[in-house]
Amino acid sequence: MTVAINNQGHGCLTIDITGVASTAAAGIGEILNPEGVAVTITQAWLEIITASTGAANLGCGLKATGVKGTDLWNDGAVNGLTAGSLSNCFAPQDTAETEATDPVDWEADEYITFTGSATTAGLSARLHVKYIRQSA
Secondary structure: OOOOOOOOOEEEEEEEEEOOOOOOOOOOEEEEOOOOOOEEEEEEEEEEEEOEOOOOEEEEEEEOOOOOOOOOEEEEEOEOOOOOOEEEOOOOOOOOOOEOOOOEEEOOOOEEEEEEOOOOOOOEEEEEEEEEEOOO
16 A cells, blocks of 8 residues: 555634633633644634623734734724624735634644733633644
């Protein structure tokens, strides 16, 4: 045989997000890569359950613990959004980018961090992430 499966790994992850008063880097929270190996995030969606009551932007991206990331969601407004709406984190835009336009690599030791520009109190949301494990 001259062909073989190199990698069967793929997955998805849903992260619950609850707004807080903190504006510290990763102050809303952070999630370590659960696979323990590098993965490529191919799709991500931000689902709003309840919008923030504070006039805040959300930064969401891949960084070391305690560091603000914005490569998944670059300071997009989370107040005034419609409950039940989904925002595509991989949508190309004609204006200033607030979302990723290409798949992003999530290293084994990196976190998805969540940072508010102001209080995100009242926010209830989910980040849905689809990924593929990278070959060794």
